[in-house]
Amino acid sequence: MAALARIRTGLWALVAVVAVAAAGFYAYTSMTSSAEAAGLGHGDYQLHTVGGEAFTRDSFNGHPSVLFFGFTHCPEVCPTSLAEIASWYETLGDEAKNLNAYFVTVDPERDTAAVLSDYVAWTGKVTGVTGDPAEIEKATKAWAVYAAKVPLDGGDYTMDHTASVFLLDNKGEFSGTIAYREDNATALGKLRNLLAKS
Incomplete structure (x- = not known):
């Protein structure tokens, strides 16, 4: 009986140690994620809009924004995301009058200002938004966006890229994301929350 009691006590001690370790790991990862999220977008990139205006980190100041990284030769994700953004504006109406939306290309070699302007018009x-390849790379790194060229048969290529829409408050600070094809009611709730805080 004494041996059984010792084993039981040892097992409970082990459970307690595991629980404390798990709690510590959760707290660490939560703080790390928060710290990383707080730094999103804080980079020194120099891009320009299709209208020729400078586009930098400071361009987000003063208004809430939605931000998407894509490319004009995108077969599905980008046109779908643009359609969703347009539908959010239509549903929100005057609620979204101060909301800005930006589409930053990850394929500046093909997406000139003229091409991109026609694509989003x-x-x-x-x-x-477009720019020199080196500056686009700075922007994708600042936003922790994945973008990679994928060769196709015949010498052409496509791009793999992050498909989330970034939400920014009126100080240009990261405020969350809307996932690709996220439930429309959920997406609108996130946008209304963003607008209420901005």
């Missing part, structure tokens, strides 16, 4: 709301 139909939305009536989204501003296209």
Whole structure:
């Protein structure tokens, strides 16, 4: 009986140690994630809109924004995301009058200002952003966006890239994301929350 009691006590001690370790790991990862999120977008990139205006980190100051990284030859994700952004504006109406939207290309070699301007024009709301490849790379790194060229048969290529929409408050600070094809009601709730805080 005494041996059994010692084993039981030892097992409970082990459970306690594991629980404390798990709690510590959770706290560490939460703090790390928060710290990383707080630094999103804080980079020294020099891009320009399709209208020729400078586009930098400071361009987000003064208004809430949605930000998406994509490319004009994108077969599905980008046109779908643009359509969703346009539908959010339509649903929100005057609620979104101060909300800005930006589409930053991850394929600056093909997405000139003229090409990108035509691509986003139909939305009536989204501003296209492009720039030199080196500056685009700085921007993707600042936002922790994955973007990689994928060769296709015949010498052409496509791009793999992060498909989330970034939400920024009126100080240009990261405020969350909307996932690709996220439930529309959930997306609108996130946008309304963003607008209420900005």
